[in-house]
Amino acid sequence: MPDAGGEHERKPNGHGHAGADPVDDSLSELRSLLVGPERRDLTALQAHMLDPSVQTRDVSRVLPDAIALRATDPQLSKALAPSIEVAVTASVRKDPRPLADALFPVMGPAIRKAIAHTLASMMDSLNRTVEHSLSWRALQWRWTAFQTGKPFAEIVLLNTLEYRVDQVFLIHAETGLLLQEVWSEPRAVRDTDQVSAMLTAIRDFVRDSFKTSDGDTLDALRVGELSVIVEQGPHALLAGVVRGTAPPSVQATFENALERIHFQLGTELQAYTGDAAPFERARPEMEACLVTQFRPRPQTASYRRWAAAAVVALLAAGVWAFFGVRERQRFNTYLDRLNAEPGIMIASSGRRAGKFFVAGLRDSLARDPSTLVAAAGLTDGSVESRWEPYQSLHPTFVTARARDLLRPPPGVTLEFHDGVLTASGSAPDRWIVESERVAPAIAGVRRFEYGGTNPEVRVKDTIESMSILFPKGRSQIAPDQNDAVRDVAALLVDLNDILRARGHRARVDITGHTDTDGTESENGPLSRARADHLLPLVRTPAGGAIAFTATGIGSDAPISTGTTEDDKRRNRRASFRVTLSDDSAQRSSRP
Amino acid sequence: MIQKKICMLGGFGVGKTSLVSRFVHSIFSDKYLTTVGVKIEKKSVDLGSQQVDLMVWDLHGEDEFQKLHMSYLRGSSGYLLVVDATRRSTLDTALMLHAKAKWAIGEVPVMLAINKTDLDSTWELDGAAMDQLKCPVVKTSAKTGDQVEETFAALARAMLDGRSLGEGGVGQAT
Numbered sequence: 001m002p003d004a005g006g007e008h009e010r011k012p013n014g015h016g017h018a019g020a021d022p023v024d025d026s027l028s029e030l031r032s033l034l035v036g037p038e039r040r041d042l043t044a045l046q047a048h049m050l051d052p053s054v055q056t057r058d059v060s061r062v063l064p065d066a067i068a069l070r071a072t073d074p075q076l077s078k079a080l081a082p083s084i085e086v087a088v089t090a091s092v093r094k095d096p097r098p099l100a101d102a103l104f105p106v107m108g109p110a111i112r113k114a115i116a117h118t119l120a121s122m123m124d125s126l127n128r129t130v131e132h133s134l135s136w137r138a139l140q141w142r143w144t145a146f147q148t149g150k151p152f153a154e155i156v157l158l159n160t161l162e163y164r165v166d167q168v169f170l171i172h173a174e175t176g177l178l179l180q181e182v183w184s185e186p187r188a189v190r191d192t193d194q195v196s197a198m199l200t201a202i203r204d205f206v207r208d209s210f211k212t213s214d215g216d217t218l219d220a221l222r223v224g225e226l227s228v229i230v231e232q233g234p235h236a237l238l239a240g241v242v243r244g245t246a247p248p249s250v251q252a253t254f255e256n257a258l259e260r261i262h263f264q265l266g267t268e269l270q271a272y273t274g275d276a277a278p279f280e281r282a283r284p285e286m287e288a289c290l291v292t293q294f295r296p297r298p299q300t301a302s303y304r305r306w307a308a309a310a311v312v313a314l315l316a317a318g319v320w321a322f323f324g325v326r327e328r329q330r331f332n333t334y335l336d337r338l339n340a341e342p343g344i345m346i347a348s349s350g351r352r353a354g355k356f357f358v359a360g361l362r363d364s365l366a367r368d369p370s371t372l373v374a375a376a377g378l379t380d381g382s383v384e385s386r387w388e389p390y391q392s393l394h395p396t397f398v399t400a401r402a403r404d405l406l407r408p409p410p411g412v413t414l415e416f417h418d419g420v421l422t423a424s425g426s427a428p429d430r431w432i433v434e435s436e437r438v439a440p441a442i443a444g445v446r447r448f449e450y451g452g453t454n455p456e457v458r459v460k461d462t463i464e465s466m467s468i469l470f471p472k473g474r475s476q477i478a479p480d481q482n483d484a485v486r487d488v489a490a491l492l493v494d495l496n497d498i499l500r501a502r503g504h505r506a507r508v509d510i511t512g513h514t515d516t517d518g519t520e521s522e523n524g525p526l527s528r529a530r531a532d533h534l535l536p537l538v539r540t541p542a543g544g545a546i547a548f549t550a551t552g553i554g555s556d557a558p559i560s561t562g563t564t565e566d567d568k569r570r571n572r573r574a575s576f577r578v579t580l581s582d583d584s585a586q587r588s589s590r591p
Numbered sequence: 592m593i594q595k596k597i598c599m600l601g602g603f604g605v606g607k608t609s610l611v612s613r614f615v616h617s618i619f620s621d622k623y624l625t626t627v628g629v630k631i632e633k634k635s636v637d638l639g640s641q642q643v644d645l646m647v648w649d650l651h652g653e654d655e656f657q658k659l660h661m662s663y664l665r666g667s668s669g670y671l672l673v674v675d676a677t678r679r680s681t682l683d684t685a686l687m688l689h690a691k692a693k694w695a696i697g698e699v700p701v702m703l704a705i706n707k708t709d710l711d712s713t714w715e716l717d718g719a720a721m722d723q724l725k726c727p728v729v730k731t732s733a734k735t736g737d738q739v740e741e742t743f744a745a746l747a748r749a750m751l752d753g754r755s756l757g758e759g760g761v762g763q764a765t
Contacts, residue, residue, distance in 0.1 A: 175595075175596040175646075175665075175668070176596060176666060177595075177596055177666075178594070193594065193633060194619070194631045194632070194633050195618075197596070197648065198631045201631065204663060205628065205629075205660060208662055274593040274595045274668070275592075
């Protein structure tokens, strides 16, 4: 360095003063003696200053400290920003990977959060849309939307929203200028810069007008379903447009957000001169204030519960009705069967205290109603019955009772029709007569009839077919005729019984006959004597139903017209003629 | 984009509202002026290098019925005083308002607009009063729109520069 300095030193001298002068030399020497060291330093410093590589080294030594010293200075950030932007752009163009790698830990969670948020809100809105597009409420709302001409979504929102912070303004306290604004669609207020200013003006107006003490100011406005809540800070205020009724917790949210904004951006707020750019950073805090609270849905839940209950009830009612109807049908079937059953008369029926009941009359011979209950598909005990005994005039029962009472002999059948009990088959006269007497005592039986030949007629026919033979010329009965006389007498006793039972009467004419031998004057009295002789032998006791006559007609009515001895023997006889009363005669005419 | 608050001050009926109504966007009706005493308007000014949104607080003219709400002046970056060219008394009102504004917000850019210059019966500018004001003066006409844009632009520029318009500015326009 000193050598170089020496050269420098000499050069100008040599150049400036050719043809050296002793005075100059001595002056120069003096100068070098006096300020020599300083001159050398100066020269060295000059060289240092002019060497760029040295300067670079020097600046690199102080640059980190210098930047650290001015780190908070916005001027430095402003100065560096363009270079950094260019550098980042260049870096990305060259190879985006390093930057992407560096940002990855930051961007990953942020993207996930954003996607989750979007999906959640989409699901929520989808749920609501689905729910509201199907319910009864939704139909009402659609009608309202149609009537008012408002979009359906708005009607849904109005009806389901408890409150929602639609818009949040950050307003500079002193100037009333809008620093930042966030909103969720649909935006309630446009021209928000003017609104912010006006809001500030109105707050001032209110404070001036009401002369409130310091700090007291308007913190809420309400217009219809919209309200504005205002939170005042030292340098800024946070205003929110709220749809619906916001609870106090919303005000607290605003308060917290405003505090954080003041904490983060206090300096910027104080230094604000009209540039709102720094307040972009307040957006996250403000977005946190965009709260939406839907109405809790107990109504819906209860509506659902009610609907479910109604469905269950309907179902139960349906089942109940089905079983009820089925039971009712079965009961009706049971009643039909009862009605069809002879000997059962239903007086009343129905349902009482959950049980069917039936009351009426029942013939003791009728079928047991309880056996029909199960047959109709009803359970035992599901029907209460009360039966009063009665006698049915149904032919079956009348016949049954008659059979029970009359005990007809084997081969005899009984029939009942139209009040007449008819017996058919071969029956003893006594039974017939007894039945005639007893049968009218059976309920419903007016008369008893025997379907075969009338016993009176039968006996009459038998008696009339019989004759009692007499010996020739005599009026006494031959001993061989005693049996015949007894038979006739017995038949007459029967007839008398029958007639008496029936209240009938008859006349029995006993007629004596002779053969053709002899004269009529002889035969007449003989025939009469024969009748007279027989009469007491066959006569039934007096006071009976039969009246007797005894006559003789000689030989005028021969039984056999022959002239042989046998013919004559058969003609010597007594015959009988039974005349029944008109009634009996009538009956005898029946087939 | 820069936002600034400015106020319009002037006596009753000087035409403040008319002056700006053709050039500003407002969502509020004039009745705010008589009720709340202020009406907010927005005026965008393009200064070439930069756009400035002016939030214009059009304050109700002070008179015996309504007082100026001093709090409305707070935070204003500048203001425009308006006087009626046909009424000398409105200048006195403007001077008083100027004093009040200074007291409330300090030294900020201010301009005086002499309005209704399209009318004939204008009074001569009072030199002494002008000296008191110490601000640029423009002759405007709400009717023709003359000088209105320029006035706002000048005020905006002054506010951005952060200096008083005591001298120079659009003073030459007078």
